[in-house]
Amino acid sequence: MEDIESRNIANLEMETDKKKILEVKNLKTYFYTEEGVVKAVDGVSFNMYEDEVLGLVGETGCGKSVTALSILQLVRAPGEIEEGEVIFKNVDLLTLKKKKMRDYRGKDITMIFQDPLNSLNPVMTVGTQVKEVFELHQREEIYELLDQKMLEWKNKQNRIKELEKKLEDNETNQRLTKEEISDIKNEIEKLEEETRDRPTYRSILREKSRKILEEVGIPDPEEILERYPHELSGGMRQRVMISMALSCNPSILIADEPTTALDVTIQAQILDLMKDLKNEYKTSVLMITHDLGVIAEICDRVAVMYSGNIVEYATATNLFKNPRHPYTKGLISAIPTLDKKKKELDTIRGSVPNLIYPPEGCRFHPRCDYRLEVCDKVRPLLTQIGESYFVACHLFDPQYKDSPKYEWGKEELERTRKI
């Protein structure tokens, strides 16, 4: 069994010339509840490449969010990361100490949540919260900038003094022409205007936060900085969250259903914004969603999750063109279309299995229309079936492909339909 798994992981390379930035290998996160062990994430592996968007799709409770939280090691008790590797720039994050890990969070890997309404602290102004991120990760850079600005400021002040002295000298020896005098006076005025405010740590912080808010399309950032989160709308709050996430120019942005709590027009705006920012900052995005529309809109690659496993992992175009796994097929056919008139929408029958006692073998087999005899005995692993295309299904595994098809009994079908 171990042998197969290692083979499976080693083969997970996509055909691309882009640099690999994050590698998740055989990640397992279990929750130890009183009823039993919930295997929320059970052996998930995928890669993320530079400057690409990876979509993680699946229905509620399949372990998408837990995967994301595990990457950042933010899983709360009773959840525990059992095994696996999360390799970011040649460092296994799971072996790092807590303090070291904190430096990665917010700076190299950040996350935005699905609920922008509650993700900002209600008792702090937007400004304090945006500034906090800078303060946590860029303190030294800000001080460097401050030194630089102070030098400039002092130089300007010295220049003013020089010019004033010139004017004073002129009163005694009258060497300057009238035009020169007026020029000097103008320059002094200009310099005085520029040096009115002495640069401080706080003024630099403020300038930085103003810029980053402007970047995400917030009108009048000066004033927004002083407001409390409850005074902003949902879209604005999500924009603020995005600005906070991008403020330290991270390599990876994990977006956990960033548009779910927003209405459709704002959703489109936020997605456009994320696309633009991704191109501008060269950030890789892990887009967690259950909305296939979102995936189609911005993702380069897609990993489909079902019940704690990745069942299909491919480029977005290939996946939408020709989905292989029965679950993905079901998901895509469940999207309502306008051109076919139907009385009943397509669904996947049955419901998500209980993760404490997951089905033996393939976890999808109780709901699968293409079920084979082996499906409830052997667990399928991600295997390559085409260029940049991986599926965990026995239908495509040369070893089991030809095993007999399972005959669904009528009663069985009825029972699952009722659920």
Place this chain on the structure above:
Amino acid sequence: MRTKMKQNTIEKKISEEKESKENTFKRIVNWFISNLKFLFIPFSRYETLVEKEYDYEKTISKRLFIRRLKSPLTMIGILIVFSIVTIAVFQDWLTLYPREWFINQVYSGAFDPPSAKYPLGQTDLGYDVFSRLIFGARTSLTIALPAILFSVVFGVIIGIIAAYYSGPLDAIIMRIMDIMMAFPALILAMVLINIFGQKMEYIMLAYGLLGIPFYARLIRGSVLQAKSLPYVDSARVAGASNLRIMFRHILPNVIQPIIISFTFDIGGIILSLAGLSFLGFHDPTLIEWGFDINKAAGRIADAPWASFWPGIMIVITVLGFMLVGDGLRDALDPRLKNL
């Protein structure tokens, strides 16, 4: 400052409008430009709308808070607290006799009725009752406030740590708190005074220590609720340390009930203090209302003024703090109104 600036801009706009009214052509052009802005500049309409909404909401919320705090009982409470604090601060200007007169001295006229020289009568050693009332105010406040601050500071720290880290640490801390809660405050204070001597510090310490579990429990509940909220997650994602999350992100969100209990407890401690000194456990260098009542209690039939006025002062002070606490609770946390 901002409102002032806004007023200025509004005035400017009004004057501009007046000017433009003189010229109809100009007016039409202006109207066009101002509406075209909405079409071509993204968010411009949104911006103005949000601005209006923001101003409106701000006035509403301010008005509501003041209105809530303005109930007549709360105003009476604020008045009482204000006057007690004033008396405590300016005691040397308000008394008829300086403080030195009340230490190790005996005067003639024990339990004499009120007279021109002694407006509220005299005590057992011939002291002026009125002056002693005024000196008592500072004693009450200086013992009650540090004691409560002590319990609030330590209670909050312990409560937040217990709730934030949860698990075994939480269990251990909270069981210790339970044990502390089982101690009778009055008796512990008496024991401490018996061991260490009759000093104000030990009375404060006793009450401060025994107040800790109450605040720890109070804040633990709120933190347990708050720590699973999304904003804590987003702080963690931003790379904030545990200490920072606890005291910068969670604490301001859960401090409200603490502020309310704080005002309530000042009254409670003043009351217990009076009880303690009534029983004879007090710092002999201090002038206390409870001790005065104790001394005069035997003669309440023929010299009621000596025990009546200190009693009234205790009642008024405690009532004042309770009323303020009540008002604060209603204003800050409308959910608790019916408790």
